Amino acid sequence: MNTAPLRLAVIVGSTREGRFGPTVADWFVREARAHTGFEVDVIDLADAGIPNTLSGEPTPEVAAVTPRLATADAFVVITPEYNHSYPASLKAAIDWHFPQWQAKPVAFVSYGGVSGGLRAVEHLRQVFAELHAVTVRDTVSFHMAWERFDKDGEPLDAAVVNGAAKRMLDQLVWWGRALRQARDEVPYTA
Numbered sequence: 001m002n003t004a005p006l007r008l009a010v011i012v013g014s015t016r017e018g019r020f021g022p023t024v025a026d027w028f029v030r031e032a033r034a035h036t037g038f039e040v041d042v043i044d045l046a047d048a049g050i051p052n053t054l055s056g057e058p059t060p061e062v063a064a065v066t067p068r069l070a071t072a073d074a075f076v077v078i079t080p081e082y083n084h085s086y087p088a089s090l091k092a093a094i095d096w097h098f099p100q101w102q103a104k105p106v107a108f109v110s111y112g113g114v115s116g117g118l119r120a121v122e123h124l125r126q127v128f129a130e131l132h133a134v135t136v137r138d139t140v141s142f143h144m145a146w147e148r149f150d151k152d153g154e155p156l157d158a159a160v161v162n163g164a165a166k167r168m169l170d171q172l173v174w175w176g177r178a179l180r181q182a183r184d185e186v187p188y189t190a
Helices: 021-034 060-071 088-095 118-130 158-185
Strands: 006-012 038-044 074-080 105-112 140-143
Touching: 006 021, 006 060, 006 158, 021 038, 021 074, 021 105, 021 158, 038 060, 074 118, 074 158, 088 118, 105 118, 105 158, 140 158
Parallel strands: 006 038, 006 074, 074 105, 105 140
Antiparallel strands: none
16 A cells, blocks of 8 residues: 555635635645655645636646646535535636546534534535535634634634544545555556
8 A cells, every 4th residue: 555645635625805815724724744655735726716607728827736636535625605605716616627536535623603613514515525525524623713813823722623623634644545555556447
């Protein structure tokens, strides 16, 4: 079995001005980089410039993201909840790509108001199932997220959320290695 670290793409899904996503992402990326199972690549959709219209040939911005997704062994999507679902920017990034997601695991870190982004995650699970990706069960969720971090961007209940992140990352390592081995032995075709 290939025990090399997995290539993990962390996708920051919000592009709104004044977004809270970078606070959540900065914390999570530190946790992921501290985990011994991963090499981490952060794809912030606010910087990616992916168009929301799916027509014609991929733009240079889409083309720049494609190989980063293709080489990833696993994904973590950091998403807010907007109107009981996930942002359009994230849907566009997902829809511009198809084979890059196939036979790879996806985990979620969500944030928002009372639901903590969990409704967005449930919608994303359905989308990724359609793309032949495997979503891991455990998530990390921040209810009333802006109240869960201090002024320096550190979670107020660090022991709890760091433990949740570790459990989720451990699951992602298991799925990532299993699916990488399967893809190496038999290329996946949808």
